[in-house]
Amino acid sequence: xxxxxxxxxxxxxxxxxxxxxxxxxxxxxxxxxxxxxxxxxxxxxxxxxxxxxxxxxxxxxxxxxxxxxxxxxxxxxxxxxxxxxxxxxxxxxxxxxxxxxxxxxxxxxxxxxxxxxxxxxxxxxxxxxxxxxxxxxxxxxxxxxxxxxxxxxxxxxxxxxxxxxxxxxxxxxxxxxxxxxxxxxxxxxxxxxxxxxxxxxxxxxxxxxxxxxxxxxx
Numbered sequence: 001x002x003x004x005x006x007x008x009x010x011x012x013x014x015x016x017x018x019x020x021x022x023x024x025x026x027x028x029x030x031x032x033x034x035x036x037x038x039x040x041x042x043x044x045x046x047x048x049x050x051x052x053x054x055x056x057x058x059x060x061x062x063x064x065x066x067x068x069x070x071x072x073x074x075x076x077x078x079x080x081x082x083x084x085x086x087x088x089x090x091x092x093x094x095x096x097x098x099x100x101x102x103x104x105x106x107x108x109x110x111x112x113x114x115x116x117x118x119x120x121x122x123x124x125x126x127x128x129x130x131x132x133x134x135x136x137x138x139x140x141x142x143x144x145x146x147x148x149x150x151x152x153x154x155x156x157x158x159x160x161x162x163x164x165x166x167x168x169x170x171x172x173x174x175x176x177x178x179x180x181x182x183x184x185x186x187x188x189x190x191x192x193x194x195x196x197x198x199x200x201x202x203x204x205x206x207x208x209x210x211x212x213x214x215x216x217x218x
Contacts, residue, residue, distance in 0.1 A: 016044040016142060021090045028085070028093065028116075038085060040093040041146040048135060059131045059160045060097055062199045063192060065208055067100060067127070070187050073215045077104050085116035086124060086150075094146055097132075099125035102183045119150075126153035127183050133161040140166065148175055154183045156192075163196040165189050 024045040028038045037048040064080065071078035079101040087093045093116065101108045101123070109122040128147055130139040139157045147155045148170050155175065157166045167189045168175040169182045181187040191214065198207050 016041075016046045016138075018043060019045040024093070037083070037095045038093055039095065039143065039146065040091075041142065041149075046138070046142075058199055059158050059163075059196060061204065062195050062207065063129060063131065063156075063158060063165075064098060065204070065211060066187070066192050066195050067098075067184065069208070069211045070184055070215055071102065073212070074184075074186070076102060076184065078102050079108050081117075081125065086119055087116035088119040088150070092146060092150060094128070094143070094150065096128045096130050098129040100127040100129075100183075101125050102127055124151050127156070127181075128152050128154075129156040129158065131158040131160050133159065144168065144175060148173055154178075154181060156189075158196070163193055163200070165192045165196070 019040075020043070021040070024038070024040045027033050027036075027045065027047060033047065033049075035049065039046040039048075060082070064082075068078060068080065070076075081099045081101075083095060083097060084099060085093060085095045086099070103126070106123045106126065107121075109117045130143060132139055136157065136159050144155060144157075152170055155168045155170060157168075158164070159166070167178050167181065169178045179189050181189070195207055195211060198210065202210075
């Protein structure tokens with residue numbers, strides 16, 4: 001059971017709180033927090049309980065369309081996981097908005113259970129995406145360091161209230177800004193931003209048709 005001090009602190013969500021792995025699991029496995037997003041890194045935990053409204057939900061869908069359609073039309077194998085927890089027991093856990101296994105050379109977890117993905121048994125996803133407005137600074141900060149250490153190949157941060165996407169290639173424990181995806185070669189980050197901007201005035205069908213036409217021409 002989590003200590004009273006950790007319980008008090010974690011109620012102030014969207015902050016990192018010092019906690020043992022056992023204290024973290026007490027929250028992560030508690031059904032009272034089932035709507036939370038959980039992160040554990042360098043003996044600190046974070047729980048995000050912000051309401052998910054139309055802005056977040058729409059951006060989540062649009063970014064997903066971009067990745068899936070691009071991979072489909074370029075005949076690239078892709079497996080998507082949304083709001084899924086990935087766990088390296090005793091060391092780290094992360095629960096990004098979107099995560100992708102891209103290519104055929106990764107150990108992809110099966111979809112036959114609802115437990116966190118065991119990263120001692122399966123590979124981490126090679127593309128991770130966080131979508132947020134209030135969490136933006138942390139998405140670029142501590143979470144970026146977490147994903148660097150977790151062996152993620154590429155990390156995108158969607159600043160939802162501005163339709164901006166910051167993409168980073170990760171290599172050797174460090175990361176740098178990129179303007180074109182490395183795991184989806186040929187996909188420009190500016191196109192992802194254009195799709196998000198179009199979503200302000202166009203419906204999903206219009207955007208999907210535009211994406212198919214655009215990718216088919218490439």
